[in-house]
Amino acid sequence: MQPDVALERERRRERRRTARWAGKGLAYLPPVLALVSGLILWEAAVRLFDVPRYLLPPPSEIIAAARSDAGALLGVHSRVTLMVAAAGLGCSVAAGVILGALIHRVQWLRQTLYPLLVISQTIPVIVLVPLLVVWFGYGLTPKLIIVAIVCFFPVAVAVVDGLDRADGRLVKLVRSMGASPGQIFWKVNVPSAAPSLFTGLRVAATYAVMAAVVSEWMGADQGLGVYIARSARSFRIDRVFAGVVLVSVYSVIAFWLVDALRKKALPWERLLSDHTNGRGEAGTRK
Amino acid sequence: MSVKARELAVYDIHKSFPFGAGRLDTLAGITFAAGAGEFVSIVGPSGCGKSTLLEIVCGLIEADRGTITIDGVRPATLVGQVAYMPQNDLLFPWRRVIDNVALPLEIAGVDRGTARREAAALFRLFGLEGFENAYPAELSGGMRQRAALMRTFLTRKGIVALDEPFGALDAHTRRKMQQWLAGVSAELGATILLVTHDVEEALILSDRVVVLSPRPARVVREFPVPLPRPRSILDPAFVRLKGEILSCLDAEETLEREVVAHDRK
Numbered sequence: 001m002q003p004d005v006a007l008e009r010e011r012r013r014e015r016r017r018t019a020r021w022a023g024k025g026l027a028y029l030p031p032v033l034a035l036v037s038g039l040i041l042w043e044a045a046v047r048l049f050d051v052p053r054y055l056l057p058p059p060s061e062i063i064a065a066a067r068s069d070a071g072a073l074l075g076v077h078s079r080v081t082l083m084v085a086a087a088g089l090g091c092s093v094a095a096g097v098i099l100g101a102l103i104h105r106v107q108w109l110r111q112t113l114y115p116l117l118v119i120s121q122t123i124p125v126i127v128l129v130p131l132l133v134v135w136f137g138y139g140l141t142p143k144l145i146i147v148a149i150v151c152f153f154p155v156a157v158a159v160v161d162g163l164d165r166a167d168g169r170l171v172k173l174v175r176s177m178g179a180s181p182g183q184i185f186w187k188v189n190v191p192s193a194a195p196s197l198f199t200g201l202r203v204a205a206t207y208a209v210m211a212a213v214v215s216e217w218m219g220a221d222q223g224l225g226v227y228i229a230r231s232a233r234s235f236r237i238d239r240v241f242a243g244v245v246l247v248s249v250y251s252v253i254a255f256w257l258v259d260a261l262r263k264k265a266l267p268w269e270r271l272l273s274d275h276t277n278g279r280g281e282a283g284t285r286k
Numbered sequence: 287m288s289v290k291a292r293e294l295a296v297y298d299i300h301k302s303f304p305f306g307a308g309r310l311d312t313l314a315g316i317t318f319a320a321g322a323g324e325f326v327s328i329v330g331p332s333g334c335g336k337s338t339l340l341e342i343v344c345g346l347i348e349a350d351r352g353t354i355t356i357d358g359v360r361p362a363t364l365v366g367q368v369a370y371m372p373q374n375d376l377l378f379p380w381r382r383v384i385d386n387v388a389l390p391l392e393i394a395g396v397d398r399g400t401a402r403r404e405a406a407a408l409f410r411l412f413g414l415e416g417f418e419n420a421y422p423a424e425l426s427g428g429m430r431q432r433a434a435l436m437r438t439f440l441t442r443k444g445i446v447a448l449d450e451p452f453g454a455l456d457a458h459t460r461r462k463m464q465q466w467l468a469g470v471s472a473e474l475g476a477t478i479l480l481v482t483h484d485v486e487e488a489l490i491l492s493d494r495v496v497v498l499s500p501r502p503a504r505v506v507r508e509f510p511v512p513l514p515r516p517r518s519i520l521d522p523a524f525v526r527l528k529g530e531i532l533s534c535l536d537a538e539e540t541l542e543r544e545v546v547a548h549d550r551k
């Protein structure tokens with residue numbers, strides 16, 4: 001999936017959700033219901049048709065496998081993978097914000113670097129693995145680089161897009177107050193970019209866990225990726241599933257964390273969507 | 287709060303914009319002046335170039351020709367000399383009302399605490415007491431407009447340029463806002479330049495009304511408004527003056543139509 005497509009999809013999803021479920025707190029009910037019924041069907045089908053366990057175990061056995069390996073799964077494997085994910089994400093956010101701001105402000109960088117950045121996304125990260133191994137060996141560095149490469153693009157694009165999106169009329173207004181170019185950037189462009197940055201961050205945070213898992217496949221002895229690969233080699237599909245589910249759970253948590261942070265950092269955003277729904281008017285306050 | 291009112295003189299301002307293959311003449315030699323502390327309204331049909339004129343006065347765009355002086359001298363740059371309120375309220379959605387209002391002080395380099403204190407002192411006068419910490423989205427249209435006005439006046443420039451400040455409001459709120467501004471404008475002590483297409487609004491508020499022609503705009507006539515304050519729209523003298531200005535605007539538009547029709551032939 002192309003990250004910019006994912007970004008746009010995020011935006012659409014966001015719009016739909018605020019439109020349909022705004023304020024009802026029911027947004028998570030339908031998917032949870034669908035998931036539970038799917039699991040029940042799965043369990044029934046596997047038992048009914050007697051599917052071999054090494055092909056597809058029922059959910060109950062996946063849960064059992066997860067339980068028996070819980071110590072290692074939640075302990076050392078999670079710790080190693082999440083550490084790589086978080087550190088890689090941190091690097092990519094720092095780099096993405098800096099490069100995004102530079103592309104926004106420096107015209108020749110926008111003309112040279114921005115198209116290259118977009119084209120670079122057509123290179124699948126996985127083909128870089130042998131190269132990274134040659135250059136950096138099997139240590140932490142190449143893994144961080146993989147995560148950073150994957151997460152960097154959505155952040156950088158969101159920053160450029162957000163900074164560009166500042167309302168020209170606001171710029172004119174502060175210019176009439178005698179603002180310097182620096183003041184215009186910090187007081188208009190940067191706050192305008194914050195919502196977009198969080199949308200990019202949400203995509204990046206979700207990718208980070210996945211990228212950390214993939215990075216472990218190029219050689220490591222601990223981590224969720226290692227656990228999944230080993231289990232697959234020994235045909236313990238129940239454990240593979242346990243690992244996959246845990247990775248998904250971490251991705252969802254990352255997504256939630258970014259959203260919670262966004263609500264905290266941008267309290268005014270909620271008011272805007274309320275406002276378009278005809279609420280949040282004055283007079284409801286004392 | 288009070289600032290030293292400054293005198294504004296606009297002389298022979300021309301402006302055209304690129305349009306298709308040629309250029310669109312928008313301002314064709316605008317000349318008028320506003321004395322220190324005077325309230326001058328500029329009325330003209332929609333699209334005649336009123337906003338363009340204000341943007342030139344505020345230094346946001348360059349005139350093709352003409353001069354603008356403040357207190358008799360031509361400033362090196364007009365940017366930052368005039369407090370400007372654009373056509374929409376344009377509050378920053380991510381700033382609380384108090385920080386929106388304090389923005390011009392922040393830009394002038396005043397530290398945030400002092401800026402907030404100075405802004406807070408004005409909330410009563412602008413009828414926004416208790417809403418200091420609200421976000422703009424929590425305010426009604428009239429309140430947002432008052433917040434934007436408060437921000438404009440807090441710029442402390444001695445000359446204030448307002449571009450159809452009440453244009454987006456419903457008729458009732460607009461009336462109330464006009465009466466309110468009529469009451470506080472003297473207290474604020476600045477020279478005020480108000481752009482509007484509403485003749486009644488101009489008459490309620492100003493000492494003088496400058497009437498512009500349809501684009502390309504020229505000054506058709508100036509009307510002093512020698513009516514006592516507070517003014518009533520029912521006062522016969524008010525009604526008479528309003529009729530005069532409206533027929534002046536109408537005559538211009540009729541003339542414009544005839545010229546266009548003649549050119550087509």
Ligand SMILES: Nc1ncnc2c1ncn2[C@@H]1O[C@H](COP(=O)(O)OP(=O)(O)O)[C@@H](O)[C@H]1O
Pocket residue numbers: 303304310312330331332333334335336337338339501
């Ligand atoms: N930046 C611009 N480029 C091209 N044309 C413009 C620009 N700004 C204004 N105009 C044109 O100048 C004319 C006057 O516009 P404006 O000053 O906004 O009128 P008003 O405020 O009186 O309604 C309009 O025909 C508009 O299309």
Ligand SMILES: [Mg+2]
Pocket residue numbers: 336337338373449
């Ligand atoms: Mg206008």
